[in-house]
Amino acid sequence: MATIDINQVSKIYTGGVTAVRSVDINIADGEFIVLVGPSGCGKSTLLRMVAGLEVISQGAVRIGDRVVNDVDPADRDIAMVFQNYALYPHMTVYENLAYGLKNRGTPKAEIAERVAEAARMLQLEPYLERRPRALSGGQRQRVAMGRAIVRKPAAFLFDEPLSNLDAKLRVSMRGEIKRLQRRLGTTSIYVTHDQLEAMTLADRLVVLNGGQIEQIGAPLEVYHTPASTFVASFIGSPAMNLVKGDLHGDRLAIGPAMFELGGYAPASGPLTVGLRAEDLRIAREGEVSFALRVDYVEELGSQRLVHGTLGDQPLTAALPPETALGDAINLAIPPDRLHFFANETGKRIGNGLPAPTTPAAERLGAGRLVAHR
Amino acid sequence: MKRVQFSSPYLPYVFLAPQLAVIVIFFYWPSVQAIQSSFYLEDPFGFGSTFVGLSNYADAFASAEYGRIARFTVVFTGLVTFFSLSLGLLLAVKADAVIRGNAAYKTLLISVYTIAPPVAGLIGMMFFDQHIGPFVKIAAFFGWEMKVGLNYVDTAFAMVVVAVWKQIPYNFIFFLSGLQSVPVSVREAAAIDCRSGFRRFWTVVLPLLAPTAFFLLVINITYSLFDTFGIIDVMVKDKAANNPITLVYKVYMDGFRGNDIGGSSAQSVILMVVVFVLTILQFRFIERRVHYT
Ligand SMILES: Nc1ncnc2c1ncn2[C@@H]1O[C@H](COP(=O)(O)OP(=O)(O)OP(=O)(O)O)[C@@H](O)[C@H]1O
Numbered sequence: 001m002a003t004i005d006i007n008q009v010s011k012i013y014t015g016g017v018t019a020v021r022s023v024d025i026n027i028a029d030g031e032f033i034v035l036v037g038p039s040g041c042g043k044s045t046l047l048r049m050v051a052g053l054e055v056i057s058q059g060a061v062r063i064g065d066r067v068v069n070d071v072d073p074a075d076r077d078i079a080m081v082f083q084n085y086a087l088y089p090h091m092t093v094y095e096n097l098a099y100g101l102k103n104r105g106t107p108k109a110e111i112a113e114r115v116a117e118a119a120r121m122l123q124l125e126p127y128l129e130r131r132p133r134a135l136s137g138g139q140r141q142r143v144a145m146g147r148a149i150v151r152k153p154a155a156f157l158f159d160e161p162l163s164n165l166d167a168k169l170r171v172s173m174r175g176e177i178k179r180l181q182r183r184l185g186t187t188s189i190y191v192t193h194d195q196l197e198a199m200t201l202a203d204r205l206v207v208l209n210g211g212q213i214e215q216i217g218a219p220l221e222v223y224h225t226p227a228s229t230f231v232a233s234f235i236g237s238p239a240m241n242l243v244k245g246d247l248h249g250d251r252l253a254i255g256p257a258m259f260e261l262g263g264y265a266p267a268s269g270p271l272t273v274g275l276r277a278e279d280l281r282i283a284r285e286g287e288v289s290f291a292l293r294v295d296y297v298e299e300l301g302s303q304r305l306v307h308g309t310l311g312d313q314p315l316t317a318a319l320p321p322e323t324a325l326g327d328a329i330n331l332a333i334p335p336d337r338l339h340f341f342a343n344e345t346g347k348r349i350g351n352g353l354p355a356p357t358t359p360a361a362e363r364l365g366a367g368r369l370v371a372h373r
Numbered sequence: 374m375k376r377v378q379f380s381s382p383y384l385p386y387v388f389l390a391p392q393l394a395v396i397v398i399f400f401y402w403p404s405v406q407a408i409q410s411s412f413y414l415e416d417p418f419g420f421g422s423t424f425v426g427l428s429n430y431a432d433a434f435a436s437a438e439y440g441r442i443a444r445f446t447v448v449f450t451g452l453v454t455f456f457s458l459s460l461g462l463l464l465a466v467k468a469d470a471v472i473r474g475n476a477a478y479k480t481l482l483i484s485v486y487t488i489a490p491p492v493a494g495l496i497g498m499m500f501f502d503q504h505i506g507p508f509v510k511i512a513a514f515f516g517w518e519m520k521v522g523l524n525y526v527d528t529a530f531a532m533v534v535v536a537v538w539k540q541i542p543y544n545f546i547f548f549l550s551g552l553q554s555v556p557v558s559v560r561e562a563a564a565i566d567c568r569s570g571f572r573r574f575w576t577v578v579l580p581l582l583a584p585t586a587f588f589l590l591v592i593n594i595t596y597s598l599f600d601t602f603g604i605i606d607v608m609v610k611d612k613a614a615n616n617p618i619t620l621v622y623k624v625y626m627d628g629f630r631g632n633d634i635g636g637s638s639a640q641s642v643i644l645m646v647v648v649f650v651l652t653i654l655q656f657r658f659i660e661r662r663v664h665y666t
């Protein structure tokens with residue numbers, strides 16, 4: 001149990017690749033932090049610097065109140081779960097779990113006790129005498145978890161621990177990891193490129209892009225107020241629609257569609273507008289709306305994803321499964337659900353329209369959507 | 374593994390035929406001949422042969438000289454196997470630490486070692502050359518007047534050194550690729566679990582290297598028994614009398630110098646049996662303790 005402070009940390013590989021650039025994260029004791037980002041954005045590199053498997057080029061990593069830059073991985077009081085599990089193939093499950101404790105001179109009786117406890121927590125008791133190659137992927141994954149748990153370290157580090165499992169097992173293991181972490185209260189850093197995994201596990205999300213932090217925040221905060229077009233398109237599924245718009249005063253034009261923002265004018269001129277597919281809905285009778293030309297539909301069961309074009313820009317709407325569809329549909333969106341981003345930097349502009357206090361009636365009034373065509 | 378479909382069921386046998394022919398002609402046929410002639414006493418001048426039953430074997434076992442050579446062979450094999458394995462491993466571990474993740478460097482290093490053994494053997498012999506051998510000069514500097522080919526102990530020493538020297542590259546290559554195939558993440562997991570690098574090596578890396586080591590053990594014993602023939606031949610320079618030789622060399626001496634084809638055949642059959650038994654023992658008892666991942 002400890003805090004982890006990552007202070008202005010950079011990684012420059014020999015050959016000049018800067019994989020991580022001036023990253024700052026302060027992790028509270030017991031917090032579950034998820035590093036998320038596309039492949040090659042430096043997630044693993046950052047995690048491995050915390051673990052001590054990679055030299056820290058610049059900056060400092062502090063675990064508890066100790067700077068660990070020059071501390072041996074074995075002395076950092078962390079445990080790591082690897083993507084391919086990295087179990088010792090020549091040892092039984094019991095020996096795998098006990099290895100770290102044995103090397104730390106833990107008394108035999110205590111080792112047995114702790115291994116038994118971990119095995120019970122992870123339902124590994126029937127497999128203790130087996131070698132890893134005689135286990136299924138999910139069981140191996142649990143052994144890898146167990147190896148981390150028995151040590152009772154100050155922090156858990158996970159590098160995409162679930163990405164080798166099938167979809168169903170991934171969901172259940174995800175729950176199990178969350179449950180264990182809650183129960184043990186161990187500070188954790190978890191790396192994934194799966195935004196759903198990130199959303200469900202994290203106390204706080206760290207979205208990385210090209211070695212730099214794009215945004216840190218609670219999952220819902222990141223979802224509702226993405227700091228940039230990058231975050232907007234990365235977090236949430238389907239990805240947020242990003243379309244070109246034009247703002248004149250409080251009037252927003254997206255292709256042929258016009259929106260009135262009721263006095264809200266965060267910028268002026270061309271900008272990027274973000275619309276979440278799930279915020280779009282079929283316009284009610286008499287409501288201001290815009291027309292979406294339907295290209296094709298993806299049925300997900302719980303909803304249908306309607307892909308179409310607004311003017312000449314692609315747009316996706318997530319609609320209830322029973323929605324009737326034609327060649328074109330009339331859609332509406334509450335104006336407080338619109339996101340604005342600067343065209344050049346991709347950074348967010350303003351915090352969006354304040355959400356109305358009493359929904360329905362006021363929402364309709366607050367931003368009047370004007371169909372233009 | 375990829376399954377290949379042949380258009381004719383006989384085609385695979387056609388492909389196998391050359392290999393099978395080589396094995397039969399150069400391995401089974403001479404073996405059968407050796408077994409057969411070990412029961413006969415051949416006339417030294419080639420005028421026929423007489424069936425003598427097991428007396429060739431009895432002669433070999435009764436001979437004090439044969440016993441002495443057998444004991445030397447055991448010691449020689451033990452020393453050569455031990456030193457060439459441990460030095461090969463040591464060098465591989467050191468090289469592995471340097472070239473980890475550097476594929477180009479690895480290929481370069483290995484390619485150098487691949488062409489090395491015959492050359493290394495030659496250089497090794499030159500080390501002990503009576504006139505120009507630097508090893509002999511160094512020994513002389515320390516007051517050890519080396520007489521390779523004349524003095525029993527000196528010759529034995531030189532034979533072991535050159536035999537080890539020649540085999541190290543081979544072991545090095547196998548150990549190095551064995552080390553490189555230990556997954557990086559397993560090493561990293563061990564680095565987090567265990568502070569001492571030496572202990573990590575003993576408890577994680579070495580057990581994972583066991584299949585390689587076992588394979589090399591078999592190869593090295595066979596090498597010490599048979600493939601050192603050339604080295605011995607150069608060192609004893611046909612003056613086998615008071616020089617150390619191994620059983621294989623005695624087979625050659627008796628058969629081709631002494632023209633005792635029957636006795637020589639009996640000895641080679643004994644060797645064949647020894648190797649056969651050794652191989653079975655190795656696979657039975659050692660392989661069981663080896664973890665194939
Ligand atoms: N040993 C290395 N030498 C040079 N560059 C490296 C090295 N390891 C990683 N990189 C580079 O650093 C960047 C970040 O790599 P990293 O492994 O951290 O990505 P990641 O975010 O974990 O991606 P993924 O989701 O695919 O695992 C990549 O561009 C990669 O090419």
Ligand SMILES: [Mg+2]
Nearest residue numbers: 043044045159
């Ligand atoms: Mg990675």
